[in-house]
Amino acid sequence: MSKKIIFLAIIIMFMLMTTSPIYLEATVGPDYNCLGTRQLWLREPKMEGYDILELQRELKALGFYEGELSSIYDQTTHQAVRRFQLANGLPATGMVKDQTWAQITQVASQSLLQTTAQHLKEPEGEVSLLIDGYRKEMIVYSDGKIHHKFPVAVGKSSTKSPIGEWAIITKDADWGGGFGDRWMRLNVPWGIYGIHGTNKPHSIGTAASHGCIRMFNRDVKVLYNWVEVGTRVKIIGNRDPIEITHNLRPGQTGRDVLLFQEKLREHGFDPGYTDGRFGEGTQEAIKDFKYIYGLEDNLIADDNTFYILGIK
Amino acid sequence: MWEKLKFNLSWAVIIAIMLLITVISGTVTLFVKFRTESEFSIDPTIELAPNQVYQITYWDYPLFFGLEDDYQEFLEGAIKEFNKFYPNIEVTYELLSFSEGEAKLKNALAEDRGPDLYHDIFGAKLISQELQLPVSPFLNLEDEAGAKELDDYDPLALQALSGKEEIWGLPTWLVPQVWVGNKELLAQTDLELNKVVGEGWSWQELIEVSQRLVEEDKDIIFNPHNPELFYQLLITAGKGEWLSAEGELLLTEKDLTKAFQFLEELRASDAFPREEKRMNEKLLPYFWENQAAIIAPVNLWLLNNLYQRELKEGVELTLLPPPSPSKLGKESVPVEIKSLLLFRQEEYQGDDHTKAVYKFAQFITQRKNQFLAQKLNVMPAYLPLQEEWSTEVRLKEELKVQLLDYLQRGTSQEIDSFIKFDLEKGFKEIIEQGYYNFWFEDRAISEIVTEMMVAFERIIAESEQRMSEN
Numbered sequence: 001m002s003k004k005i006i007f008l009a010i011i012i013m014f015m016l017m018t019t020s021p022i023y024l025e026a027t028v029g030p031d032y033n034c035l036g037t038r039q040l041w042l043r044e045p046k047m048e049g050y051d052i053l054e055l056q057r058e059l060k061a062l063g064f065y066e067g068e069l070s071s072i073y074d075q076t077t078h079q080a081v082r083r084f085q086l087a088n089g090l091p092a093t094g095m096v097k098d099q100t101w102a103q104i105t106q107v108a109s110q111s112l113l114q115t116t117a118q119h120l121k122e123p124e125g126e127v128s129l130l131i132d133g134y135r136k137e138m139i140v141y142s143d144g145k146i147h148h149k150f151p152v153a154v155g156k157s158s159t160k161s162p163i164g165e166w167a168i169i170t171k172d173a174d175w176g177g178g179f180g181d182r183w184m185r186l187n188v189p190w191g192i193y194g195i196h197g198t199n200k201p202h203s204i205g206t207a208a209s210h211g212c213i214r215m216f217n218r219d220v221k222v223l224y225n226w227v228e229v230g231t232r233v234k235i236i237g238n239r240d241p242i243e244i245t246h247n248l249r250p251g252q253t254g255r256d257v258l259l260f261q262e263k264l265r266e267h268g269f270d271p272g273y274t275d276g277r278f279g280e281g282t283q284e285a286i287k288d289f290k291y292i293y294g295l296e297d298n299l300i301a302d303d304n305t306f307y308i309l310g311i312k
Numbered sequence: 313m314w315e316k317l318k319f320n321l322s323w324a325v326i327i328a329i330m331l332l333i334t335v336i337s338g339t340v341t342l343f344v345k346f347r348t349e350s351e352f353s354i355d356p357t358i359e360l361a362p363n364q365v366y367q368i369t370y371w372d373y374p375l376f377f378g379l380e381d382d383y384q385e386f387l388e389g390a391i392k393e394f395n396k397f398y399p400n401i402e403v404t405y406e407l408l409s410f411s412e413g414e415a416k417l418k419n420a421l422a423e424d425r426g427p428d429l430y431h432d433i434f435g436a437k438l439i440s441q442e443l444q445l446p447v448s449p450f451l452n453l454e455d456e457a458g459a460k461e462l463d464d465y466d467p468l469a470l471q472a473l474s475g476k477e478e479i480w481g482l483p484t485w486l487v488p489q490v491w492v493g494n495k496e497l498l499a500q501t502d503l504e505l506n507k508v509v510g511e512g513w514s515w516q517e518l519i520e521v522s523q524r525l526v527e528e529d530k531d532i533i534f535n536p537h538n539p540e541l542f543y544q545l546l547i548t549a550g551k552g553e554w555l556s557a558e559g560e561l562l563l564t565e566k567d568l569t570k571a572f573q574f575l576e577e578l579r580a581s582d583a584f585p586r587e588e589k590r591m592n593e594k595l596l597p598y599f600w601e602n603q604a605a606i607i608a609p610v611n612l613w614l615l616n617n618l619y620q621r622e623l624k625e626g627v628e629l630t631l632l633p634p635p636s637p638s639k640l641g642k643e644s645v646p647v648e649i650k651s652l653l654l655f656r657q658e659e660y661q662g663d664d665h666t667k668a669v670y671k672f673a674q675f676i677t678q679r680k681n682q683f684l685a686q687k688l689n690v691m692p693a694y695l696p697l698q699e700e701w702s703t704e705v706r707l708k709e710e711l712k713v714q715l716l717d718y719l720q721r722g723t724s725q726e727i728d729s730f731i732k733f734d735l736e737k738g739f740k741e742i743i744e745q746g747y748y749n750f751w752f753e754d755r756a757i758s759e760i761v762t763e764m765m766v767a768f769e770r771i772i773a774e775s776e777q778r779m780s781e782n
Contacts (some may be wrong), residue, residue: 287411290411292410295537303596307597310594
């Protein structure tokens with residue numbers, strides 16, 4: 001008998017755990033990581049990809065590459081890499097690893113006319129960021145007033161930056177590596193996205209990243225000192241269509257929740273930040289919504305809700 | 313003689329005299345206080361002091377949800393415009409949450425930090441016996457030509473706000489209670505739609521329509537979570553008033569049984585979707601997918617959403633009056649009234665302050681209401697605006713004609729007294745529970761109704777006991 005009770009208790013605890021919002025949040029793993037990288041070299045079949053395009057663009061800007069921006073790691077690209085490595089005292093392997101990327105960053109940064117960001121005055125008010133994916137720029141606000149603008153690179157069309165209202169959740173000053181300086185992660189629930197420096201400075205001003213926000217290394221160091229964990233970051237720009245295929249409930253996260261939040265706001269209800277999380281603010285908004293339209297008094301966004309909001 | 317009197321005064325007499333004085337003075341004090349309270353009156357002729365700044369607070373709701381305009385902007389513009397006429401009346405506003413606004417108001421009034429003016433969009437009408445102020449002194453004030461402002465407001469709206477010789481709010485809009493039909497699907501049932509719109513229809517006619525809809529595999533959807541539908545059925549059955557002036561229960565077991573039986577008949581004829589308990593989830597999907605021919609209840613806000621969506625969905629709407637048990641002629645249509653309610657603070661700030669509040673309420677209902685009423689597709693209660701509304705409102709002609717027709721046949725109930733109104737609020741909770749039990753608890757109608765009647769009687773008895781104790 002007692003075994004049965006223990007068994008039942010375990011089952012109930014398991015059910016409670018697996019349906020609790022905290023558990024759901026923790027187990028909904030990011031489906032995307034904007035920091036993916038690989039080593040590049042000449043091989044058959046030839047390597048292709050956006051990273052190679054960026055490599056070619058950087059080497060071209062530095063005068064080492066004269067071919068087409070083909071995104072293919074061919075003989076011309078291989079030779080250009082070797083020339084760059086020789087010129088910079090690196091082993092001329094023709095293989096691009098972190099060390100080569102870091103050197104490209106350094107040389108490219110020196111050759112670029114950049115803002116003298118390190119001399120900028122620190123914002124005195126509450127800082128918030130707007131990343132304009134259309135203009136490829138970041139606007140830093142201090143107490144709602146424009147303090148400074150930085151050029152950025154945003155996600156390319158196949159890996160767009162996450163549109164929404166986020167917050168910085170971690171800061172890492174020693175992150176560096178082959179990507180550039182500093183790392184400020186955003187609380188995007190469906191992937192690892194953040195703001196960081198870059199070893200591809202010529203990509204700044206373009207849609208080039210895997211969804212992260214790239215900045216010049218010099219700029220990102222300045223920004224790093226201006227923001228804190230919790231600083232709000234709004235990203236606007238193009239995004240892929242989102243479809244809602246099921247009812248939405250408190251605790252859920254995702255792009256569909258984000259769309260729902262945006263539609264609530266468009267209709268005059270305040271879900272708080274449009275951050276893809278069906279949290280307290282969204283619950284308040286759906287409560288008000290259902291009350292005023294005379295619908296069932298619960299917090300579930302169902303078909304009636306979607307019809308009223310014009311999502312269906 | 314004085315000496316003799318002085319000598320004869322015993323301590324007992326002195327104490328008796330002192331006690332008498334205490335009793336008399338206490339009685340006089342109580343009388344004066346009672347007289348002041350019971351004869352609280354407002355002098356509507358009082359002038360605003362030109363050099364005094366009147367600070368008034370206004371609580372409203374963000375009404376333009378789902379619309380392009382920003383209500384906050386509208387309100388700030390209105391206040392600015394008002395200040396051109398009354399620069400010494402400072403209006404501070406607050407926009408409330410729809411779901412929590414009424415509770416917030418009640419709590420605030422209980423703690424003596426309520427607003428001066430409240431936009432009663434939910435039709436609560438009477439909120440605080442102690443602090444709510446009547447607007448009738450201002451409405452009844454005659455101008456030099458002998459005209460009263462009262463005559464400028466729709467009588468139906470005034471009636472709904474009248475009780476004990478006072479009018480308890482300045483009416484803003486009239487909203488006929490309608491059901492929404494899919495015109496094309498209803499046409500397949502041979503229903504004479506024009507007749508229904510023009511004269512009303514009976515419960516039996518609706519049952520017949522539902523049977524024809526079943527043949528076509530189409531549905532009717534009633535939201536089982538919204539008891540407004542049941543109230544509408546009671547009103548069309550002539551049972552809009554649940555208590556007599558003497559406090560006797562007017563609602564009978566028979567009335568409730570009849571209304572539930574009507575719903576039961578619809579249920580038995582398979583008028584509702586198969587998953588009846590969850591039919592509310594299909595309310596809009598089925599309507600827009602041409603599966604539901606009638607949906608109800610539909611409040612003003614949902615109706616506006618349907619108007620907007622009609623343009624892109626290609627489903628033609630028609631507005632239906634809630635049916636009556638038996639059609640005897642032109643059937644009346646229940647009409648809801650929205651209004652602005654005035655409140656005082658426990659420490660009365662004076663008639664001039666009240667007049668300043670009234671002036672702002674008047675400005676909203678008369679000067680700004682046309683824009684609001686057109687935007688929200690509701691008839692303004694201020695009569696001089698009604699004709700313009702009829703020509704300017706951006707509604708499909710057919711729907712507009714239907715609304716106007718229903719307003720002409722509109723009916724509303726007087727609110728009588730605060731006590732009665734409070735009791736009826738208690739009744740509503742009981743009806744809500746009964747309505748829920750009908751749809752979700754699979755219980756016999758007789759059982760549900762008996763339970764409701766017992767609860768009504770209990771509330772009345774409790775109220776009587778409270779009154780006798782006081």
